[in-house]
Amino acid sequence: MKIGLAGTMSVGKTTLVKALLELDEFKDYTGCVERSKYLSDLGIPLNTDSSVKGQLVFIAERASELFNDNLLTDRTVYDVCAFTKEAKSIKSNEKEILFDAAMLLAKQYDIIFYVSPEGVDIENNGIRETNPEYRDRIDKSIKWFLQTYKPKRTVEIKGSTEERIAIILNELKK
Numbered sequence: 600m601k602i603g604l605a606g607t608m609s610v611g612k613t614t615l616v617k618a619l620l621e622l623d624e625f626k627d628y629t630g631c632v633e634r635s636k637y638l639s640d641l642g643i644p645l646n647t648d649s650s651v652k653g654q655l656v657f658i659a660e661r662a663s664e665l666f667n668d669n670l671l672t673d674r675t676v677y678d679v680c681a682f683t684k685e686a687k688s689i690k691s692n693e694k695e696i697l698f699d700a701a702m703l704l705a706k707q708y709d710i711i712f713y714v715s716p717e718g719v720d721i722e723n724n725g726i727r728e729t730n731p732e733y734r735d736r737i738d739k740s741i742k743w744f745l746q747t748y749k750p751k752r753t754v755e756i757k758g759s760t761e762e763r764i765a766i767i768l769n770e771l772k773k
Contacts, residue, residue, distance in 0.1 A: 600771075601665060601707055602628075603675035605745065606714030607738040609721040611760060612673035615714065615767075618760055619671055624768065631664045631672040649686040651693050654679060658701050665707045675711060676701040677748075681740035685733070702748050711750040712767060713741070715757035 604612040613633045620630040657679045664672050683689060683697045716738055721731060745753055754770050756763045 600709045601667070601670040602672070602767075602771075603670075603677075603708045603711045603750075604673050604714050605675045605677040605711050605741055607681075607716050607734050607741060609734065610714045610716045610719050611763070612714050615760055615763055616671055616673040618764060619767065622764075622768075624771070625669075625671055628669040628671045629664075629667040631670065631674070633673055649682055649689065651689055651697065654683045654686070654689065654697050655700075657682070658697065658704075661701070662704055665704055675708060676704045677711065677741050677744045677750075680744045681737050684740045684744075685736050705748050705750055708750050710752040710754065710770070711745065712763075712770075713745060713753055713755045714763070715755055717757050 604615060606612050616630055616632050619625050620628065657674075658676065661672075661674065661676050661679060664670055680698050680701050683694055683701075686694075689697070716734065721734060754766070756766045758766075
C-alpha cells in the first residue's frame, strides 16, 4: 500500500511517519521523510523562493518514492503542487506544466491522509518558512488540489500524534 501524508509545513507529518514506522503494522514499509536541510544545502531554493528546477526535483523525489510497493511518506505530489502554486518566481504557464506532471502520479497513492494544522504551532527548524499567512496559503492550496485532483481515498487527521495514529490504523483496517 502507498500511503501519503499531505499537509502544510510544521503540522507533524515527519514526526507522525517516524512514529508509525516504529509499529509492527509498518515493518514492511519504506518510510520517506523530510529532506529539506539536505536539499537546501545543495542550493535548491525552498518555500517562497522555490523555482521550476527545484520543484522538478521535488516531483522527481515523489516519483522515486512511488516505486516502493509499501510506502509511507510525509510528502506527496499534492504538497509539491501547493508550494509550486504559491511560488512567486514561477510563471503561471510553468506552474500549469508542473501541476500536470505531478498529477500524473496522484492516483498511485492508495490513501492520502490530510494532516490538519488545527491546534499545531509552527516550529522553526531553521529551514522551513514560519510565516503563518504563508502556512495558511499552503494549507488552502493543498486542500484545493485534493478537491480538484481527488486521490483514490482521502482522510483528514488531527489531534495529538497518538490520536492521529489511532485514526490512521483504524482507516487502514477498512
